[in-house]
Structure formats: C-alpha cells, structure tokens
Amino acid sequence: MSEPSISVVVLTYNRMAQLIDTLMRLRALPERPPIVVADNGSTDDTVHRVAMLFPDVTIVQCGANLGAGGRNLAVDCVRTDYVAFCDDDTWWKPGSLAHAVRLLDAYPQVGILNARIEVGEARETDPISTLMQHSPLDATGLPGPSLVGYMAGASVMRTAMFLQIGGYDARYFIGGEEERVALDVLAAGHAIVYCAACAIAHHPSPLRDSALRRRMLARNAAWTAWQRLAVSDACRATARAIECFRKEGTLWQDGFALLRGLRWALRERRRVPERVAAMLAEVRLDARAPHRESLRSELPQRQV
Structure with missing residues (x-):
C-alpha cells in the first residue's frame, strides 16, 4: 500500500465518551489516515482508555489545557504532507479526506480547505457553511469559493505551511483562534477555499461553556x-x-x-497587506446586505 498523504489531528479535553465514538468513526474511514490525539490534560481517564482501545492512535499528552495550542504539539508528530483537523465531537465523512488530497495536489496555491459541516442526526448544513458557499470574493483559478476565514475543527491544511506560520497561539486559548492564522496564511500568499464536497459531521457536545x-x-x-x-x-x-x-x-x-x-x-x-485588507472589507460589506441578515441571525447559536 502507498504511504498516506494525510493525517488527522483530534483535539480533546475531558470528553472521553465523545472521543471514543469519534475515533471509531475515523478508524473506519477508507483513507485509513494516521490519527493523532492532542489531549489537553484530561482528568477523566481519556489517555488510558484511548491507549487501550486504539493502540494504533498516537496520543500527545499536552500536560495542561493549552486550548487550540494543543494542536501544535500534535502536528509536530504528523509525517504526511497534509493534516486534517477535527474535535472530539466531530469526524470526517468517508471519501472527504481523499478528495481534499486530490484538490491540494492539483491546486498548490491553496493552503487551507474548509469542509461543509453537517450538524446533528438530521445532518443539516451549518449556516456557517452556507455563508462560505456564497462568499463574495473572486475565486478565479480556485477549486471553490474563496474565504478570509475558516473553522479550525473542519479544516485541512498543508502541514509545512501550518508549521511555517507557527500554528495556533496558546495565549488565545480557544474561540476564534483561527482568525489570526487565516490572516497570516493569506498574507503569505496562500488561498483559503470552501469545499462542499468535503464533509465533516458535528454532534455538538453538551459539555461546553x-x-x-x-x-x-x-x-x-x-x-x-x-x-x-x-x-x-x-x-x-x-x-x-x-x-x-x-x-x-x-x-x-x-x-x-x-x-x-x-x-x-x-x-x-x-x-x-492591502490585498488582504481589501478582501476583508469586501466580505464585511457583503455581510451587511439584506439577504444575509436572516442567515447571520442563526450564527451565535451555532458558534458557542
């Protein structure tokens, strides 16, 4: 078998049951990606249970709750060209990772792909995904809508690019940690693209503040x-x-x-750079359009 081109990094903290379910689904993927779990200092026996049930999964013990910064330690263990991210209550749908690899191979200017997010048992498309699908930015030469941001737990990146920009800043902890990374990726000349053909399931955990x-x-x-x-x-x-x-x-x-x-x-x-500032301005102007208001009204409930 050929060497894998993509790995999956899963961020977790004290949600053992959800993590085990997610890992079972990830291990069943036809792409058979290497899996790395970044454990942010869980106290609920997560590390022991994962090691016992999934001996082929790499566990990175962060030693404390580093928030999004835990992903950095996990990516240090990644040996593939691309890395896909998810959280302990999300998982990639079959075929999505293979499609992401094909796109990134074919479009070297793309640094990040954002997947379509399916929420709950009903598999409803998250309003954030709908907004991304209708991005106002020029997408000439790209395999999908051009973006100025992305969702950390539903993205695929070039591993070398992630390491080059320094990953996530642990001082941000978690919540909107993607915004500065997105700006740095765009400033470095890479594109961020929405890919509706790549899907990730999100079953929001009730264990959240x-x-x-x-x-x-x-x-x-x-x-x-x-x-x-x-x-x-x-x-x-x-x-x-x-x-x-x-x-x-x-x-x-x-x-x-x-x-x-x-x-x-x-x-x-x-x-x-001014070109990135102009992209942000165009997205903000579009966000104030009347046809966006009803959709944006749903976002606060989905972002917490």
Whole structure:
C-alpha cells in the first residue's frame, strides 16, 4: 500500500465518551489516515482508555489545557504532507479526506480547505457553511469559493505551511483562534477555499461553556485586530469585546485580561497587506446586505 498523504489531528479535553465514538468513526474511514490525539490534560481517564482501545492512535499528552495550542504539539508528530483537523465531537465523512488530497495536489496555491459541516442526526448544513458557499470574493483559478476565514475543527491544511506560520497561539486559548492564522496564511500568499464536497459531521457536545466561549471569541477578535488590522478596526473590536464582558458580568476580570494582552499584541503587530485588507472589507460589506441578515441571525447559536 502507498504511504498516506494525510493525517488527522483530534483535539480533546475531558470528553472521553465523545472521543471514543469519534475515533471509531475515523478508524473506519477508507483513507485509513494516521490519527493523532492532542489531549489537553484530561482528568477523566481519556489517555488510558484511548491507549487501550486504539493502540494504533498516537496520543500527545499536552500536560495542561493549552486550548487550540494543543494542536501544535500534535502536528509536530504528523509525517504526511497534509493534516486534517477535527474535535472530539466531530469526524470526517468517508471519501472527504481523499478528495481534499486530490484538490491540494492539483491546486498548490491553496493552503487551507474548509469542509461543509453537517450538524446533528438530521445532518443539516451549518449556516456557517452556507455563508462560505456564497462568499463574495473572486475565486478565479480556485477549486471553490474563496474565504478570509475558516473553522479550525473542519479544516485541512498543508502541514509545512501550518508549521511555517507557527500554528495556533496558546495565549488565545480557544474561540476564534483561527482568525489570526487565516490572516497570516493569506498574507503569505496562500488561498483559503470552501469545499462542499468535503464533509465533516458535528454532534455538538453538551459539555461546553457557552458564556466562556462568547467572551473568548470577543477577546481574541480584539487581540487579532490589534496584531494584524488597522487601528480603526482594532478599536471597534475592542469596544465590542468590552460590551460583551459587560453583558456577561465579567467586565473587570475579562477587561483586565484583554488590556494585559495588548502589551504582547502590539509588540507583535504586523499589518496584513492591502490585498488582504481589501478582501476583508469586501466580505464585511457583503455581510451587511439584506439577504444575509436572516442567515447571520442563526450564527451565535451555532458558534458557542
């Protein structure tokens, strides 16, 4: 048999039952990809159970909850050209990884593919996927709609590119951690593409803190804006974050954390090229169109 071209990295923390189900589905894929689990310091016997049930799965023990940064340690173990990401409550559908490999082989300018997300037993297409399908950006020469962002747990990347840009920043923890990575990928000259033919199933775990996720999304968006975008964009993102903290009753705690993080965010500031800023502006303008309002109203429920 030929050597595999793609591996799967699964991020997990204290969701052993969901992880075991996901690993069973991933092992049954016809592509038979190598699987690497990044365990963010689980305390529910995850590591022992996975090692016992799936001896062929590589387990990376992060030693603590690094959030999205745990994926970096897992990718260090990847030996294939491409790496697909999922979480412990998502899994790739049969044939999707093989299709992703064919596209990435054929289109070297593409750095990231974002899969179509099917939610729950009803397999409804997530509204985020629908928005991506109707991206307003020019997709000439690309195998699908051009994007300025992607979903970390439903993406396929070039392994070398991921390592070159440095992966995810552990200081972001989790929630919108993809935004800065996406900007750096675009700035480096790679494209991000939506691929409806690649599908990932998402059965959202009930073990999640929605309020914390909302606050992390707001904080991380502000940090990313100060690191990569215009000052006006950064000020608006900061104002939105402060308003989020106020509504959640965590203004002092989260506001202080946001301001403290600005020290390193400004120190590492590097504006994206004008062509990337123009892409962002086009997407924002399209988002304000009347035909987008009903669809976007569904996003907060799906993003937590």
